[in-house]
Amino acid sequence: MNRPEKLDMHHNDKATLLERLIFNNRPVVIALCVVVSLFLFWQATQIRPSTSFEKMIPLQHPFIEQMLEHRDDLANLGNTVRISVEAVNGDIFDKDYMETLRQINDEVFYLPGVDRAGLKSLWSPSVRWSEVTEEGFSGGEVIPNTYDGSPDSLDTLRDNVLKSGQVGRLVANNFKSSIIDIPLLETFPDPQDPGTLTRLDYQKFSHQLEEKIRDKFQAQNPNVKIHIVGFAKKVGDLIDGLVMVAMFFGIALLITWALLYWFTWCIRSTIAVLITTLVAVVWQLGLMHAVGFGLDPYSMLVPFLIFAIGISHGVQKINGIALQSSDADNALTAARRTFRQLFLPGMIAILADAVGFITLLIIDIGVIRELAIGASIGVAVIVFTNLILLPVAISYVGISQKAIARSKKDAVCEHPFWRLLSNFASPKVAPVSIGLALLAFAGGLWYSQNLKIGDLDQGAPELRPDSRYNLDNRFMIGNYSTSSDVLVIMVKTAAERCSVHDTMAPIDELMWTMDNTPGVQSTISLVTVSKQVIKGMNEGSLKWETLSRNPDILNNSIARADGLYNANCSLAPVLVFLNDHKAETLERVTAAAKAFAEAHDRDGLQFLLAAGNAGIEAATNEVIKSAELTILILVYLCVAVMCLITFRSFAATLCIVLPLVLTSVLGNALMAFMGIGVKVATLPVVALGVGIGVDYGIYIYSRLESFLRAGLPLQEAYYETLRSTGKAVLFTGLCLAIGVCTWIFSAIKFQADMGLMLTFMLLWNMFGALWLLPALARFLIKPQKMAGKPGGSIFAH
Incomplete structure (x- = not known):
């Protein structure tokens, strides 16, 4: 009667040290997870929405450094x-x-x-x-x-x-x-305790x-x-959109539960996958609070991603245990065999996910870095919850007989659908697939040239055009000459030198240059006031509306220019009011200002960019533009290196990575077509899409390789791969896409944009793994050289 609780000596000999450590101490593993879950649940309940002005801006950018250095001299030009x-x-x-x-x-x-x-x-x-x-x-x-x-x-x-x-x-x-x-003040004395500073x-x-x-x-x-x-x-x-995010999370949970049950036909395994994945989300939120982070408008989507990744790996585990249960003595044996078979592929896939997130740390914007850290914490947690806790839980609760019988039937019967899909690996279809992929790549690359950096609309593109905020912003633009989009150029001089003619004349020339730059409404500086005062002192005659060379007249003329120079007259801001903060407008205006500064900077006179909300947007756009390609290269380089280490094959690495490259190119083309710019809200999708998408390729190739080493021809090996793993990959892609696509209906536009992009990337990465990977394998893999060889992948046993 004790036999079900232990593996025979043959299986123990095959078991790794980690497997024996986990499954020989299952009660301890369960108890530790319960204790950690209770503590981190308590931590998670204390997490609060949190953001700050400085977290939303690139603090190391020269524009922002100049703005922060002179913030005390710039009245009302920040937050x-x-x-x-x-x-x-x-x-x-x-x-x-x-x-x-x-x-x-x-x-x-x-x-x-x-x-x-x-x-x-x-x-x-x-x-x-x-x-x-x-x-x-x-x-x-x-x-x-x-x-x-x-x-x-x-x-x-x-x-x-x-x-x-x-x-x-x-x-x-x-x-x-x-x-x-x-x-506004970022920090200020607490009304209840004036001796303590509190954040806004x-x-x-x-x-x-x-x-x-x-x-x-x-x-x-x-x-x-x-x-x-x-x-x-x-x-x-x-x-405030957090409430809606929670609602979408609940909808995604219900959809996932229904689809999981339809996939497994086992209520026990369905509940086990959902609970362990929710435990991962709770751990992630709890750890974020423990390290001092809150939820900002961007990181509030991380729990969705952790849930999606957790479900992806959970489905693979349940699918593997169901397949192993058909010829295993008990649930423990099936769980241990599945753990042995899938722990390393799952670990590599999770590391690939983490790499995608970690690369975002190179972007010097606080909210993106917190998103990267939060997501990295989340995928690390999945190692414990979905790769370890889930198999241990299933070793106790087991798989229903109905699910096992279905798995046995699937293992022996012919599957027309999988047989049809296996043609992607055939010598006739594979060249057509490669040709179509090349056409799609070329078309996507051509159209993605229309992709813009930054905001493409007036107002707050993160919100819907008909949101109250954007309607209010439209009212401001339509009724006032000075828009809310202000670029501030700081003119720095020696003390008491901002009012001399040698300083004010270049400022006047700068204003003329900016006034004649497309996208600029108007400009204001101490020169504006000086000219008006000088005109007034000469009976209002327009011909006197100019700068005097008399220092006494100039000094007197700026006396009423409140806020347009600092206390010691060493800094004079030039306010440039813009039509909007679209990326093209900001790029054009900052380019004109930089060119002017290069031509007119000298000892004792500097034109420094930039403050104001438009200056901050311009700096953010420059950081995003410089980081976009770097992130893509880093993500693919890291994923490729991990695949190379895992499978010890350049051909295998290309089979996994090239479908992801196609997805990225088509994703950029979709963003260009939908009018979605690359900005703080959308740039992380690039890394997230690659990180999550590589899971499909790793799971499929690891199974395909094992069948090829067993001596099967490529098309037959791919058919067997589809029967064992393809079902889980197809289900996972559809399940996650259905859950994420609910975001498209969010009132928060950037969340809807991310939902659209992630839905596309999840589906296309899944399709790429099922369609393009076998076609690439037809040309890159040599099955005859792999047959009968135990080496190669680190998954080989």
């Missing part, structure tokens, strides 16, 4: 939110509207994380008007202390706004709305804007409509 308060009926010169604007200004002032010194609206004392009179310059606050909402004070307000130069900036061109400009919670801040500003004041004054844009609002909306 800001803009609230536009629209008068639905009438214009802003209305008592009720102005009172609502004042209340919103006061409410925003006290929100945690707001840089109160830099807050700007019509109610801010720093927003002033000026004019030239017979007695010289006069001016004051746009809303004076005498304002009381009366018709006379509203008329005065209208005059002050027209004289302030804020039309098109803080006030809409049609006078139907005005803006509150809100600079973007989700919480976004909710406060909705609840305390938009909902509250639109309900209070029906004549007011509020529009909100800015990095913090965009990220808050993305984090």
